Amino acid sequence: MKRFIDLRSDTVTSPTNEMREAMAAAEVGDDVYGEDPTIRQLEELAAEKVGKEAAVFVPTGTMGNQIAVLTHTQRGDEVIVEAEAHIYFYEVAGLAALSSVQARPVKGSRGVLDPDDVAAATRPANIHFPRSALLCIENTHNRAGGTVTPVQRMWELARVAHEYGLAVHLDGARVFNAALALGVDVKELTAPVDSVMFCLSKGLSAPVGSLVAGTKEWVARARKYRKLLGGGMRQAGVLAAAGIVALEKMVNRLAEDHANAHLLGGGLAQIPGIKLDLATVQTNMVTFELDKPGLDGAGFVRELLARGVKANATGPKRIRFVTHKDVSREDILTALQVVQAIMRG
Ligand code: TLP
Numbered sequence: 588m589k590r591f592i593d594l595r596s597d598t599v600t601s602p603t604n605e606m607r608e609a610m611a612a613a614e615v616g617d618d619v620y621g622e623d624p625t626i627r628q629l630e631e632l633a634a635e636k637v638g639k640e641a642a643v644f645v646p647t648g649t650m651g652n653q654i655a656v657l658t659h660t661q662r663g664d665e666v667i668v669e670a671e672a673h674i675y676f677y678e679v680a681g682l683a684a685l686s687s688v689q690a691r692p693v694k695g696s697r698g699v700l701d702p703d704d705v706a707a708a709t710r711p712a713n714i715h716f717p718r719s720a721l722l723c724i725e726n727t728h729n730r731a732g733g734t735v736t737p738v739q740r741m742w743e744l745a746r747v748a749h750e751y752g753l754a755v756h757l758d759g760a761r762v763f764n765a766a767l768a769l770g771v772d773v774k775e776l777t778a779p780v781d782s783v784m785f786c787l788s789k790g791l792s793a794p795v796g797s798l799v800a801g802t803k804e805w806v807a808r809a810r811k812y813r814k815l816l817g818g819g820m821r822q823a824g825v826l827a828a829a830g831i832v833a834l835e836k837m838v839n840r841l842a843e844d845h846a847n848a849h850l851l852g853g854g855l856a857q858i859p860g861i862k863l864d865l866a867t868v869q870t871n872m873v874t875f876e877l878d879k880p881g882l883d884g885a886g887f888v889r890e891l892l893a894r895g896v897k898a899n900a901t902g903p904k905r906i907r908f909v910t911h912k913d914v915s916r917e918d919i920l921t922a923l924q925v926v927q928a929i930m931r932g
Contacts, residue, residue, distance in 0.1 A: 592918045593897045597761075597844070597871060597911035600792040605836065606829035613828035617821050618644075619814070625824030629831050630798065636834060637762075637783050638774035639800035643810050644827055648673075648760045650818050651784035651797040653681040656721065657812040658805060659754045659782070662687040664720035667708050667753070670694045671730035674723050674758055685816070689717055697867055698731025699740060700724065702747040709751040722748040725758040726765045726776060730901065732864070733848070733872030733909075735765045738775045745779035757783040760797070763838050764790060764870040768845060781805070790841050790871055791833035792912050795826045840912065844871035847910040847919050854923040855908075860930045871911065877904040879930060887929065894925045 593599050602610075616622030626644050634642040645651045652674045656666060666682060668675040670692040675682065682690050693700060693708050710716040724744055726736045736744075745755045757780040759765070759773075766773040777783045782801035787793035799809055813819060820826075852868035855861050860879035867874060877887055884900025891898050901907045910919070 589895065591895055591897050592914055592922050594908040594910070594914065594922065595897050595899045596909045597789040600790070600911045600913050602794045602829050603792060603832065603837075606793060606832045609828040609832050610825045613824045615822035615824035618823055619819045619821060623822060623824040623827070625831070626827040629827040629834075632831060632834055633785075633798040634800050636773060637759075637777040637785065637800050639777065639783065640803045641806035642798045642800035643806050643813060644820075644823070644830070645797050645799060645813055645818050646795060646820065648758075648784060648786045648788075648797045649678050649681065650813070650816055651799040652678060652756070652758055653685050654809050654812045654816065654818075655756045655782045655784055655799055656682060656686045656688065656723075657815075658809045659756060660686050660688045660720045661718075663717055664688045665691050665710060665717040666721045666723060667691045667693055667705055667719065667748075668723045669698060669700055669725055669728065671698070671728075672723060672725045672758065673729050673760065674725070676730060688720070691719075695728070695731070697864075698725065698728025698734040699736045700744055702740075702743045705744060706747045706751065709753065719751060719753050722753045722755045723758060724755065724780065725760075727761045727768075727870050727872075729760070729872070730874075732867030732874035733761070733764065733870040734867055735768045735869050737769060738771055741776055741779045754782070755780040759783045759785040761786070761789055761870065764841055764845070767838075767841050768870050782809075787830040787833045790844055790911055791837040793826075793829040793833040796830045837912075841871065844910040844912070847871075847914065847916060848873050848908075850916065851908060851910065851919050851923065855926060858927055858930050861926070871909055873908040873910075874901065875906055876902075877906065890929045891925060894928070896922050896925050
């Protein structure tokens with residue numbers, strides 16, 4: 588089979604041999620009865636890593652985010668989101684369809700929200716207004732290019748939200764990438780927020796799974812919403828086993844992905860016809876605009892594919908490349924040559 592250099596997402600990473608061995612050996616039980624020891628172990632480890640009292644294992648990041656919204660809100664509430672946040676942009680209108688809440692999009696700067704804008708978007712008591720119930724922060728921010736909200740800004744945002752009576756949820760699908768880029772323990776980013784979702788199945792390379800963490804009481808309620816959404820799994824310790832390896836062994840190697848993204852971004856920025864804000868290349872993503880007459884995102888992606896590189900167009904002329912453990916430094920250099928050839932042609 589022809590090998591592609593797959594830069595579509597870090598979700599494409601396949602499990603390591605160590606994960607497969609752990610999966611084969613995992614002790615399991617029925618998790619709906621709370622009897623899967625491997626899931627329990629993963630949930631405890633996850634809660635400890637993000638400094639929360641408890642965590643619940645869910646099949647996907649999308650389900651984790653939506654469970655968090657269900658747990659924090661009531662029908663008819665308003666939820667403040669960054670204008671291109673995953674939870675709003677890519678989750679099939681789950682806010683409306685599942686929680687019956689209204690989104691209040693607020694534009695950030697390179698994905699980073701300004702506390703004053705959040706304060707201005709909250710609603711005072713008024714018979715006409717919905718209740719402002721929840722602020723969602725995304726760190727790293729996917730559509731902004733994998734950008735990072737620093738620790739101090741996390742605190743400022745949480746302070747404003749709490750002052751106005753909103754809870755704070757962190758879509759931390761890639762929060763370990765954020766912590767690494769900032770050189771801080773992930774707990775520093777999660778301390779200000781009430782709940783956090785993070786993914787095992789992205790750069791950390793587990794085949795399946797995310798966690799949602801918060802207080803014991805909150806997670807107990809979230810667990811019930813997981814059941815409601817059909818996410819109550821049974822002998823899923825086989826999946827949790829891979830997740831434990833992901834958390835214990837795969838976090839530090841994300842640095843390689845960041846280095847590769849910087850190499851890729853630096854190379855792309857020099858190619859005529861590519862508009863790339865290098866300041867957005869902070870973690871494992873490179874997002875850029877095409878600026879070449881007659882070449883749109885879909886056409887560019889087709890040209891890449893014909894030359895062995897997979898990528899996603901995330902706008903009419905916008906392309907996203909994501910680095911991860913299954914692309915090497917050599918692959919990055921090859922991908923750069925491929926892009927050069929397309930842009931010359
Ligand atoms: N993001 C995927 C796609 O859905 C776009 C990707 O390839 O990047 N939060 C953030 C910030 C995400 O980037 C994603 C996945 C999720 C949540 C949802 O995770 P899953 O795919 O497990 O539902």
